[in-house]
Amino acid sequence: MTLLELNHLTKTFSKGREKVHVLKDISLNVKRGEFLTIIGPSGCGKSTLLKAIAGLDTDYEGDIRLDGEIITSASVHQGFIFQEPRLFPWLTVEKNIAANLSLKDEKVQAEVKKLIKLVRLEGFERAYPKELSGGMAQRVAIARALLRKPKILLLDEPFGALDAFTRSHMQEALLDIWKEEKTTMVFVTHDIDEAVYLGNKVMIMSSRPGTIQKAVTIDLPFPRKKTTKLFQDYRQKVMGEFEKVEELELVNSAGI
Amino acid sequence: MHNHTTVSLNKLKSGKEEAAGRRRELTNIGLLLKGFILPVMILVLWELTGVLGIISETLLPRPSIIFFTFIDLLTTGNLADHFQISLLRALGGFLLGGTLGLLAGLAVGFNKNVEDTLDPTLQMLRTIPTLAVIPLFILWFGFGELSKILLIAKGAFFPLYVNTFLGIRGVDSRLFSVAKVLEFNRWKQITLLILPAALPNILLGLRLSLGVAWLALVAAELMGSSQGVGYLIMDARQFSQTSVVFVGIIIFAVFGKLSDSFVRVFERKLLKWQDNFQG
Numbered sequence: 001m002t003l004l005e006l007n008h009l010t011k012t013f014s015k016g017r018e019k020v021h022v023l024k025d026i027s028l029n030v031k032r033g034e035f036l037t038i039i040g041p042s043g044c045g046k047s048t049l050l051k052a053i054a055g056l057d058t059d060y061e062g063d064i065r066l067d068g069e070i071i072t073s074a075s076v077h078q079g080f081i082f083q084e085p086r087l088f089p090w091l092t093v094e095k096n097i098a099a100n101l102s103l104k105d106e107k108v109q110a111e112v113k114k115l116i117k118l119v120r121l122e123g124f125e126r127a128y129p130k131e132l133s134g135g136m137a138q139r140v141a142i143a144r145a146l147l148r149k150p151k152i153l154l155l156d157e158p159f160g161a162l163d164a165f166t167r168s169h170m171q172e173a174l175l176d177i178w179k180e181e182k183t184t185m186v187f188v189t190h191d192i193d194e195a196v197y198l199g200n201k202v203m204i205m206s207s208r209p210g211t212i213q214k215a216v217t218i219d220l221p222f223p224r225k226k227t228t229k230l231f232q233d234y235r236q237k238v239m240g241e242f243e244k245v246e247e248l249e250l251v252n253s254a255g256i
Numbered sequence: 257m258h259n260h261t262t263v264s265l266n267k268l269k270s271g272k273e274e275a276a277g278r279r280r281e282l283t284n285i286g287l288l289l290k291g292f293i294l295p296v297m298i299l300v301l302w303e304l305t306g307v308l309g310i311i312s313e314t315l316l317p318r319p320s321i322i323f324f325t326f327i328d329l330l331t332t333g334n335l336a337d338h339f340q341i342s343l344l345r346a347l348g349g350f351l352l353g354g355t356l357g358l359l360a361g362l363a364v365g366f367n368k369n370v371e372d373t374l375d376p377t378l379q380m381l382r383t384i385p386t387l388a389v390i391p392l393f394i395l396w397f398g399f400g401e402l403s404k405i406l407l408i409a410k411g412a413f414f415p416l417y418v419n420t421f422l423g424i425r426g427v428d429s430r431l432f433s434v435a436k437v438l439e440f441n442r443w444k445q446i447t448l449l450i451l452p453a454a455l456p457n458i459l460l461g462l463r464l465s466l467g468v469a470w471l472a473l474v475a476a477e478l479m480g481s482s483q484g485v486g487y488l489i490m491d492a493r494q495f496s497q498t499s500v501v502f503v504g505i506i507i508f509a510v511f512g513k514l515s516d517s518f519v520r521v522f523e524r525k526l527l528k529w530q531d532n533f534q535g
Contacts, residue, residue, distance in 0.1 A: 056433055074436040086434045090452040090529045100444040130531035148438070 003184050004030040004053065004152055009062035011048060021209030022048050023060065028203070028212060030152070035178060035185045037199030039192060039238070041246060045210030046188045050156050053186065054080045066151060079150030079183075081158045085137035087129040087144075094125040097144045108147075115143040118177060135166040139173065146177070152184045159194070171197060175222060192242060196235050197224055204238065206245040214241045317499040322506070325499040335488075339507065342473060342484040345401065349408020349476075350469035357413040357465065358458070361420025365454070366446075375421075382414045386472055390479050404476035411472035415464035423457025424450055456527055463519045470512045 011023040022045045030036050040046045051057040053064055055074040064071045066078065074080075087096045094103060094112050101108045116122060119139040129137055138158055145153060155174075159167045171194065178185060189195050195202045199218055206213045218234050225231060299319050305311050306318030313321070329335040360378065364371045386407065397403035427450055435445050477486020485504050492500035 054437065056436065074433075074439070076437070076439050078437070080437045082430070082434070084430070086430055088431065088434075088448065088452070089531065090455075091448075099438050100440050100448060128529045130529065144438070 001032045002029045003032040003034075003067060004028075004186070005065040005068075006053070007063050007065075009049070009052065009060055009064065011045070011052065011057075011060040023052075024209035024211050026062075026210070026212055028215075030184060030186060033182050033184055035187065035198060035200045036203060037187045037189060037195040037201070038203045038205060039189055039195045039242065040205030040210070041207050042190060044205045044207030046205055047156050049205075049210070050080075050154050050186065050188050053152075054078045054154050056080070076148035077151045079145030079148060079153040081138070081141055081145060081153065081155040083157050083160055085129070085134070085141040087137055087140055089129050092126045092128055093121060093132070093140050096129065096140055097147055099144060101147070111147055112143075115146055118146075118180065119143045119173065133166070134162050135170055138162070138170065142174070142177065146181060146183070150183060152186060155185065155187045157189055158187075160189070160191075167194070174198065179222070192235060192238055193226065196231065196238055197226060202238050204241045204245060206248060213245050216241065314496050314498055317502065322499045322502045325497075326503045326506075329488075329500065329503060335503075338483055338485050338488050342477065342486065343511075345404050345476065345484065346408060346469050346473040349405045349472065350412045350466060352405065353409030353412030353469070354416050354462065354465045356409070357416030357461070358420055360413075361417045361458075361461070362424070364417075365421045365424030366450075371421075378414075378417065382418070386411045386468075387475055390475065394479065399480050404473075404481070407476045408469050408472040411468040412465040415468055416458070416461040419457045419461030419464065420454065423454030423461075426457065427453040456523075456530065459519065459523050459526070463516055463523075466515050466519060467512065470508060470515070474508065 006026055006028045009023055009026040010021065012019045012021050014020070026049065038046050038049070048057065052060055053071065055071045055078060058072065071078070088099070091099070094116065097112050097115060098108055103109050103112065116125060119142060121136060121139060121143070124132065124136065129140070132140065142153075142158075159170045162170060174185075175198065177183070185198075187195075187198055196218055202216045202218060203212055204214045204216070205211065216234070216238050220230055220234065302316070303318050303320060306313065306316070306321075317325075326335075360374065364375050364378075389410065390407065393403040393407050397406060431449055431453070432445075435449055440448065473484075474486050477484040478490055481487045485507055489501050489504035492498070492504070
């Protein structure tokens, strides 16, 4: 059952007289409830791809459909988690989660309370963002997106700025949320371990032009353990594909 | 036995806390005293030079004489009335100019079209010194209250205008994409995002406007009036009553500072979410 559908997505921008392909002919399907991770070297256009799906960038050729409908603008159906939490510094945690929805509405209040519990921030309802650590702030951002019951959650290297311990905690937390809420996820990262650990499917992108090089299905049950042989095998496989992409890039940039 | 130890532990703890509190109080008092050392020394020195006749009384009257002049003006003169008149002028001008400045800043900040039509003219008017338009204001509006209030309003307008404008345009654009993803309508975008983000600048504008209003008040009252603290100063100058001049100056200083502190209290309340260097 396909939820998200990309058909021949191409994005170019002109650099002087030259036309540079940022994204070239990307087609993909994401099933309802799937956890898709996308990895690629920096500058391969993976963030651009995610912004296009979010509707934050509509300047491209091809079409993107969510639940069969073409995406024309940003909306709460496509929840977006940025690299930084981007909380409103003048609002407390609970007000940040509610944002434009009123906490006076009992339904909203109950939902917010539930989400605060889900992202394990009880006791911090009335704290300001300046009092939170990076991981906590990112959890508020996730709760804020989830409150709007998105059809799909798009995450743009959300844990990139966190230290290794916090990151692995956040990965667990995200998987818990995924299990609980069954939200479809598209997760962009440059960390191979993270991609294999989280995704049902890992997509490897190459750069200049940004295309999908290979998709690897990770057929491992959750919860996964990074130390098992099977996990390491998948990791090797993805790593191998990733290295091919990088070699290709070296060849390209050397002009051979 | 166990209970007993916890009780005594608690006692010990509260005793410690009390001691720490007392120590904190003491350091607070110490800090306050430290701030007073220099002014007190200056006052004593000043008084002594007067008593010893080193400096002429007409040029620099002793602090004690200034104090008694103040009491005298308060009881037999009508200092309170003069002060009330001055306060009303400053307040009227500030409210008029400040409100218009805030509104203009909001309009220009929110709308590029308004900015393109209004801002160049306002920026030009801003560079005209307030003192330079005094003769014009007298010609147009006479020596009455109107010219004074308008002069103060002109001074108070620009700090609020410029800072409100700056604050609105300084909103983090990354938060706008969040607002887009969360589907904020225009109203929510203004109340939840733009105004709170611009608030630090708006409050700064408010403080600067208040300061300018006091400044313009003095200028307005010096240009000719029959009431007000500024008039008191002018009048005293003609009769070489230097101590009265001092009383006027001190009143301006004290109330300027008080009005500023008043806004800062608001600032601290409204901006407690800010995460800035505290010094």
